[in-house]
Amino acid sequence: xxxxxxxxxxxxxxxxxxxxxxxxxxxxxxxxxxxxxxxxxxxxxxxxxxxxxxxxxxxxxxxxxxxxxxxxxxxxxxxxxxxxxxxxxxxxxxxxxxxxxxxxxxxxxxxxxxxxxxxxxxxxxxxxxxxxxxxxxxxxxxxxxxxxxxxxx
Amino acid sequence: xxxxxxxxxxxxxxxxxxxxxxxxxxxxxxxxxxxxxxxxxxxxxxxxxxxxxxxxxxxxxxxxxxxxxxxxxxxxxxxxxxxxxxxxxxxxxxxxxxxxxxxxxxxxxxx
Numbered sequence: 505x506x507x508x509x510x511x512x513x514x515x516x517x518x519x520x521x522x523x524x525x526x527x528x529x530x531x532x533x534x535x536x537x538x539x540x541x542x543x544x545x546x547x548x549x550x551x552x553x554x555x556x557x558x559x560x561x562x563x564x565x566x567x568x569x570x571x572x573x574x575x576x577x578x579x580x581x582x583x584x585x586x587x588x589x590x591x592x593x594x595x596x597x598x599x600x601x602x603x604x605x606x607x608x609x610x611x612x613x614x615x616x617x618x619x620x621x622x623x624x625x626x627x628x629x630x631x632x633x634x635x636x637x638x639x640x641x642x643x644x645x646x647x648x649x650x651x652x653x654x655x656x657x
Numbered sequence: 658x659x660x661x662x663x664x665x666x667x668x669x670x671x672x673x674x675x676x677x678x679x680x681x682x683x684x685x686x687x688x689x690x691x692x693x694x695x696x697x698x699x700x701x702x703x704x705x706x707x708x709x710x711x712x713x714x715x716x717x718x719x720x721x722x723x724x725x726x727x728x729x730x731x732x733x734x735x736x737x738x739x740x741x742x743x744x745x746x747x748x749x750x751x752x753x754x755x756x757x758x759x760x761x762x763x764x765x766x767x768x
Contacts, residue, residue: 537681568677572679629713
């Protein structure tokens with residue numbers, strides 16, 4: 505049995521950019537917890553963010569991809585390691601940071617999964633989908649933290 | 658259960674995805690289809706009418722199943738994708754790999 509999902513919520517005083525609320529999660533490295541974690545974040549944000557469709561679709565898919573990548577490739581499903589999720593949000597924007605305990609990866613060189621030679625591969629579409637579904641993607645230098653930004657449509 | 662299966666009178670195995678098709682349950686779908694393939698089924702329809710979202714692992718399993726079914730001389734069709742799910746297939750250009758119809762009835766008629 506996995507360790508439970510840990511979550512905490514806080515209001516941010518004098519927050520920049522209208523990101524006046526914060527949700528933090530600590531997710532054990534178990535792929536069976538991805539959906540639960542994503543739904544928890546989506547439920548919080550649906551009430552706060554102005555565009556529900558963006559939360560229901562773009563956010564859910566992008567966050568599921570980022571957390572799954574962190575568990576599978578960052579933490580190599582090591583149950584002693586966790587994935588940290590920090591979500592800053594307000595009515596018009598959402599910033600999600602997902603951090604794993606791995607060594608990171610070279611995010612600058614990821615094959616294009618839409619090329620004919622790669623299209624039959626059963627993997628390699630996660631980061632591509634994230635980039636398509638959110639407005640901005642940033643990584644830390646090590647490549648073990650991804651920051652995804654969604655803005656009002 | 659997220660994956661409900663039924664055998665259509667025409668010999669088509671219909672799998673309904675109820676909820677998400679993602680990293681946490683993709684192996685369950687894969688195993689169901691592979692077991693049916695092993696048992697002799699050759700026509701498969703995956704119905705996404707009740708599906709919330711699919712992640713890249715879910716898409717990957719569909720690609721992998723498509724190849725296995727084709728190698729065995731079978732046929733895999735997808736149906737019931739809402740606009741968001743269609744967008745995922747279009748973005749990844751997987752709409753060029755799969756036979757996709759709007760409804761399960763249309764897919765069943767096309768086998």
